[in-house]
Amino acid sequence: MPCSAEKSTQAGFMSRPRIAQIGPWPSPWGGISVYVQSLSRYLADQGADVIVLDTQNHELVDESGVHVLPLPSGRDQSLRAARLLAAHRCDVAHLHLIGFPWKAVVPFVLACQSVGVTLVVSVHSFRVESQPELNAWQGALLRGAARSLPQIFASGEHVADRLINHGVPKSRVQAVAPFVPPIPAEPLDARLPEHLRQFCSRYQHVVAAGAAALTRTAEGQDLYGFDIFTEVANKVAKVRQDVGFVFQLPRLGDEALFKAAMQQCRSLGERLFVHREPLEEGSDLWAVADVFVRPTRSDGDSVSIRESLSLGTPCLASDVVNRPTGTTLFRSGDSADGAKELLGLLDNLQAAQEVVRAAPQPQGAATVGGTLRSLATETHTLQRARQSITRALWAR
Structure with a gap:
C-alpha cells in the first residue's frame, strides 16, 4: 500500500x-x-x-x-x-x-x-x-x-x-x-557564497572550471582534467597577473589525483581557489567567470559548456569530442596549447563574448519535453480507455 x-x-x-x-x-x-x-x-x-x-x-x-x-x-x-x-x-x-x-x-x-x-x-x-x-x-x-x-x-x-x-x-x-538554459541570478553573484564573491572581486579576470568529483579514465588518467587546468593556470599566471582561477569541486573523489595536481601548482598560491562546497546553482560560477574551461580527457555533451555559452561566457574545451558552436578548442591533454588558447581569449575577451552571443542555442529541452508529454498523453488516454471498458464489462 x-x-x-x-x-x-x-x-x-x-x-x-x-x-x-x-x-x-x-x-x-x-x-x-x-x-x-x-x-x-x-x-x-x-x-x-x-x-x-x-x-x-x-x-x-x-x-x-x-x-x-x-x-x-x-x-x-x-x-x-x-x-x-x-x-x-x-x-x-x-x-x-x-x-x-x-x-x-x-x-x-x-x-x-x-x-x-x-x-x-x-x-x-x-x-x-x-x-x-x-x-x-x-x-x-x-x-x-x-x-x-x-x-x-x-x-x-x-x-x-x-x-x-x-x-x-x-x-x-x-x-x-x-x-x-539556466536562469541567472540578479546580480549574477547573488547566490554565490561570500568567500567566493570576495575571491572573484580581487581579480580583473576569473577563469573557472569544475567537476562533481575527481575520477580516472580507463587508462588511469584524470578524467575531468584537473591536472590540465592547474598546468594551464600555472602557465597563464606567469604572463597575466590580473587573473584568478577557481575550480568547483564539491566532492574530492580520487585523493591521489588531487594531491598530484596541487603539488605541481604550488607557485599559484592564493590565485587558485579550489571551492569544496556545493553551490545553490552550479552555473552561477560560470556566469561570473570571464572564461569557463572544460579540460576533460573524455566527455559526453557537457551540460556545463552549454550553461556557460547560454550565459554569454566564452568557453575553452578539450577537443576530445565535438563541442558546441562557439566553443574554443585546445588539444586534449596539451596544457601548453590550452594556455595559448586561454591567453588568446583573455586578450580578446570582447570579441570572444560576441562569438558566444552569436552562437545558436540548442532546443533539446523542447524536443525531449515534447516527446515525453506526447507519449504521456497517449498512454494516459489508453489507460483510461482500458479502465472504462473494464468497468463497463463488469457492470453487465
Whole structure:
C-alpha cells in the first residue's frame, strides 16, 4: 500500500498525464543530475505532473512542485521503480543512463511493461563505462529491449553513433543536447557564497572550471582534467597577473589525483581557489567567470559548456569530442596549447563574448519535453480507455 505521502502525491496527480524521471537529483551536482533537475522543472512549468525517482536517494518536494522520491541501487532497483511508478500512476518513465548496459536496460523495460508505463531512455555518454562485449543471447535481449522503446535520446551525435554500432535500431535513436538554459541570478553573484564573491572581486579576470568529483579514465588518467587546468593556470599566471582561477569541486573523489595536481601548482598560491562546497546553482560560477574551461580527457555533451555559452561566457574545451558552436578548442591533454588558447581569449575577451552571443542555442529541452508529454498523453488516454471498458464489462 502507498504511504500517506504517496497518497497525497497521487491525489494531485489524478487528472493529467504523469511523467517520472529516473536518475540522479542534485546534490551532488553533476551533468546528469543538473539535467534531471532542470528538465523536471521545465516539464512542470509546461504544465506536466512530474515525479523523480532519485538514484541518489533524496526525498523532497522541489520548489517547482516536483516530488522527488528515493530509488536505492541494487539488483531489485527496477522492481522498486515499477512499484513506485504503479503507486503514483505514472504514464511515462524517462530513464537516464551512462552507456547502454543490458543489465539495466532489459530489467527496466520489463518492469515498465509490467505496470503499463511507457519507457523512454536517455544515454548521456559512454565515457565511464565501456560497453562490454555481449554473448549471443545478451545481445538479442538488448536489441529486443531497444526495439520496444519508442525513443532513445543520445547526448550528441557521437553517442548516437555508438548506440547504432551496438545494434540499436537507427529509427529509435535521436541525438539531442541534454540542456535546459539556466536562469541567472540578479546580480549574477547573488547566490554565490561570500568567500567566493570576495575571491572573484580581487581579480580583473576569473577563469573557472569544475567537476562533481575527481575520477580516472580507463587508462588511469584524470578524467575531468584537473591536472590540465592547474598546468594551464600555472602557465597563464606567469604572463597575466590580473587573473584568478577557481575550480568547483564539491566532492574530492580520487585523493591521489588531487594531491598530484596541487603539488605541481604550488607557485599559484592564493590565485587558485579550489571551492569544496556545493553551490545553490552550479552555473552561477560560470556566469561570473570571464572564461569557463572544460579540460576533460573524455566527455559526453557537457551540460556545463552549454550553461556557460547560454550565459554569454566564452568557453575553452578539450577537443576530445565535438563541442558546441562557439566553443574554443585546445588539444586534449596539451596544457601548453590550452594556455595559448586561454591567453588568446583573455586578450580578446570582447570579441570572444560576441562569438558566444552569436552562437545558436540548442532546443533539446523542447524536443525531449515534447516527446515525453506526447507519449504521456497517449498512454494516459489508453489507460483510461482500458479502465472504462473494464468497468463497463463488469457492470453487465
